[in-house]
Amino acid sequence: MKNNNSFFFLILLWSFCFGLQAQKVPKKTPLKEVLEQIADAHNIQFNYDSNSIKKTTVFLVPKELSLKEKLKNLEVQTDFIFTRLNAQIVGISSPVIICGYLKDVETKAPLIGATIKAKTNYTTTDNNGFFELKTRNNSEKVNIRFIGYQTINLSTNELSSKNCKILYLRERQEFIPDVTINGYLVRGIDKTINGNTVIDFSKFTLLPGLIETDVLQTIQALPGIQSIDETVSNITIRGGSHDQNLILWDDIKMYQTGHFFGLISSFNPRITQIANVTTNGTNASYSDGVSGTIHMKTENTLQTEFTGSFSINFINANLFTDVPLGKKSSLQLAARRSIDDWIKTPTYHNYFKRVTQSTEIENNDKNVTNSNQEFNFYDTSLRWLYTPSDKDFIRVNFILIDNNLTFDETALIDSSIETKQSSLSQKSIAGGIYYRRKWNPKFSTTLNIYETDYMLQAINVNILNDQRFLQENIVSETSIKLESNYSNNSWKYNSGYNFVETQITNLNDVDNPRFIRLYSNVIREHAIFGQAQYQNSNTNITIKPGVRVNYIEKFKKILIEPRLNIHKKINNTFSIEVLGEFKHQNVSQIINFQNDFLGIEKRRWQLSDNDSIPIIKSKQASLGFTYKKNQWLLDATGYYKVIDGITTQSQSFTTKYEFSKNKGSYNALGVDFLLKKNFKNMNTWLSYSFIQNTYSFEGLIEKEFPSNFDITHSVTLGSTYSNELFNISLGLNYTSGKPTTQPIYGNEIVNDEINFGIANSNKIDNYLRADFSAVYKKQVTDKTNVDIGVSVWNLFNTQNTINNYYKIEDNNANKYARYSLGTTPNFLLKLNF
Incomplete structure (x- = not known):
């Protein structure tokens, strides 16, 4: 009976609970x-x-x-x-349903991941480029955009769900006129009718070993451009030294190019939108850069909506904003700083070890202990746009770059421990104003003014001898350029005037015994230039002749520099180009001693004196052809150039002639070759460069011998896969060893000096490196997406020698070497909003 009552109680409870439920x-x-x-x-x-x-x-x-x-x-x-x-x-x-397919106007390939946004709703395209979206009414505006392509705006009545039409988007090329090759290596790297290579980072996918758009690392993927020591501050273009490159940021000349003393670019990757690389046929409006020109530009389009990003990797954190200031103005701000104050990652340790190897920071006197090594860097960039009217455009730029290294030196002096600090700082600050006036549809004028300042300072303490050695290298340059542009049917004309004043100061200051040496020079240069461009109605031939006339006040010297650019399209698959130029520069970098500036950044800028330090002059001609068909591309260029006015101090000798002071020249004969194949979501390329680079110094024992930058063979093999979610890239880099000089075997030392053999008759070991990169992209909301990336530099930890030198120790000529980076991982987390 008791069990029955319990059973009925459970049924009643279950029924009650079910009723409540x-x-x-x-x-x-x-x-x-x-x-x-x-x-x-x-x-x-x-x-x-x-x-x-x-x-x-x-x-x-x-x-x-x-x-x-x-x-x-x-x-x-x-x-x-x-x-x-x-x-x-x-x-x-009821809602209005719209649909469509998005495709590239040239390749007809579907655009995957494009954003279609209505007033209150949005969607993205699938793997076929298809989209479907609910909108509120037939008159609602629909915004269609895809990174790297021109944005279009349509109303819903133009898009029907019954007949999903195909919409073709065109790549955004307002900075890239007359593109002849789209996707020269990967998407975002194009080649123009002028022979320039243009990198548009808004369309950029990925290159091996990189997870961010580092401009000066990216250009090293191009044929004919290498770094002899893996740094962005030692880039050689067709055999020239780094100081022979003109590097501009929004038309401002920059004398400092690297953070971490050259391991990464000092130009913020988020604010730098376009990079234009010229190796020959330079526009007559530009001077300097006898080997090549690298012109970085910010975006020239007013932003109508607030956008920004925050990213962090194993080296630095980066914040960027683009803020509209009304309908006629916008402001871009970017700031980046190293994170080693908070955490020293394996990447930081590898970079620091690479920079400081074989320097006083790593190997001090055996009685001196180094400690508290600290390094940090930061950069800040600003770009303000203002369009007071449809005819006027104003741009203001500012950039600040800073690197600082400190370490303590401790020794036992007179039975007491003493500690002093050595330091090295490298700083650039620059600003510019650009004004363009469009007087009518055919005629416009531009005015560009900039001031750029650079300072390298080192305090090197010798604690054992109670000595402090101060070194400074300061550059201050002001430039004014006025240009006019006129176009009429098939012709375009460009002419103008350019004034540049450059002052360089070098200081050596020793406190014990007291010694001060300060020398400062100024050069003022005036130039007038003119350039014409003819393009026929079929756009299959372009001829661009120009001339620049320079007058250097100090030397009362006139230099006339012709420029030429001819591009001929034979048919839809084959074209040829002929380029030529004369150029000069008054500024170069020298090395007095390998241990200057603590041996970290030992080069200092100097001005020509038109005697022992000549004006550097160049002559260059090249012939190239391009073949493209069925997603295949073959591009080859042969060139010959002569550079006169170099000095041994500017050529980075570390063995024979390290302390020589002679002037001479070099000539370079070479070929740059690229073979590329496009697949649906993949680019694969093979590039090869050959160069024969020969010095000529009348004052040396060997009148002619191979250049220190004679990298005879250079091969790059790369592949990048890209879809709406992933970018994956893998690459292999090979270069033949750079020239070096060895002591004579069995007679290495004569009169307490190393007895070297024939200059640059030997070579260091060949260089081989494999790199990997991958980035995952995730759209979080309509305006927010996240990038997560990983890269590995030197995937197989290959030990590559990048330089060698010799020291006399115990009456022996001992050999030392500097090595490249070992396996170095990096990680990226980036939020775009």
């Missing part, structure tokens, strides 16, 4: 009844077609919600759109 299940109510309740509560009317809502039911809307919240609730529960027509009437309508 059943009471909790809400029931749907006809939409019409809910609308009547809302209308009474808020004293409004609904305007709708009664037949369209007849069969629609919804859950009751909580009474405590506001009218706006209730309408939103009903939109979520139904497919209807609720629109406030006025204070008393709310219209109810």
Whole structure:
């Protein structure tokens, strides 16, 4: 009986709970009844077609919600759109469904991951480029955009769900006129009709070993451009030294190019939008850079919406914003700083070891202990755009770059421990104003003014001898350039005037015994230039002759420099180009001693004196051809150039002639070759460069011998895969060893000096490196996406010798070497908003 009572009690309890649960299940109510309740509560009317809502039911809307919240609730529960027509009437309508396919206008390939945004809704395209979206009405505006392509705006009545039309987008090329090769290596690297290579980072995918758009690392993937020691501050273009490169940031000349003393670029990758690389046929409006020109540019388009990003990797953190200031102005700000103050990652340790190897920071006197080595860097960039009218455009730029290294030296002096600090700082600050006036559709003028300043300072303490050695290298340059541009049918004309004043100061200051040496020079140069461009109606031939006339006040010297650029399109698959130029520069870098500036950044800028330090002059001619068909590309260029006015101090000798002071020249004969194949989502390329680079120094024992930058063979093999979620890149780099000089075997030392053999008759070991990169892209919201990336530099930890030198120790000529980076991972987390 007791068991039966328990059984009935359980049944009663279960029934009661089921009843409670059943009471909790809400029931749907006809939409019409809910609308009547809302209308009474808020004293409004609904305007709708009664037949369209007849069969629609919804859950009751909580009474405590506001009218706006209730309408939103009903939109979520139904497919209807609720629109406030006025204070008393709310219209109810069915959504308008739109659809379409997005494709590239040239390749007809689908654009995957493009954003289609209506007023209150958005979607992205799938693997076929297809999209479908609900909109509120037939007149609603729809914004269609894809990175690297021109944005289009349509109304919903132009897009029907019954007939999903194909929409073709064109790549955004406002900075890249007359593109002849799209995707020269990967998407975002193009080649123009002028022979320039243009990198548009808004379209850029990925290169091996990189997870961010480091400009000066990226250009090293191009044929004919290498770094002899893996740094961005030692880039050689067709056999020239780094100081023979003109490096511009928004038309401002920059004398400092690297952070971490050359291991990464000092130009913020987020604010730098375009990089234009010229190796020959330079526009007559530019001077300097006898080997090549690298012109980095910020975006020249006013931003109408706030955008920004924050990223962090194993080396630095980076913040970027682009803020619209009304309808006629926008401001870009970017700031980047090293993170080693917070955490020293394996990447940081590898970089620091690479920079300081074989320097006083790593190997001090055996009685001196180094400690508290600290390094940090930062950069800040600003770009302000203002368009007061449709005819006027103003751009203001500012950039600040800073590197600082400190370490303590400790020794036992007179039975007491003493500690002093050595330091090295490298800083650049520059600003510019650019103004363009479009007087009519055919004629415009531009004015560009900049001031750029650079300072390298080192304090080297010798604690054992109670000595402090201060070194400074300071560059200050001001430039004014006025240009006019006129176009008429097939012709374009460019002419102008350019004034440049450059002052360079070098200081050596020793406190014990007291010694000060300060020398400062100034050169002022005036130039007028003119350039014409003819392009026939079929655009299959372009001829661009130009001339620049320079007058150097100090030397009362006139230099006339012709420029030539001819591009001929034979047919749809084959074209040829002929380029030529004369150029000069008054500034170069020298090395007095390998241990200057603590041996970290031992080069210092100097001005020509037109005697022992000549004006550097160049002559160059090249012939190239391009073949492209069925997603294959073959591009080859042969060139010959002569550079006169170099000095041994500017050529980075570390063995024979390290302390010589002679002037001479070099000539370079070479070929740059590229073979590339495009697949659906993959680019694969093979590049090869050959160069025969020969010095000529009348004052040396060997009148002619191979250049220190004679990298005879250079091969790069790379492949990049890209889709809407992933970018993956793998590459292999090989170069033949750079020339070096060895002591004569069996007679290494003569008169307490190393007895070297024939200059540069030997070579260091060949260089081989494999790199890997991968980036995952995730769209979080309509305006927010996340990039997660990983890269590995020197994937197989190959030990590559990048330089060698000799020291006399215990009456022996001992050999030392500097090595490249070992396996170095990096990680990126980037939020775009």
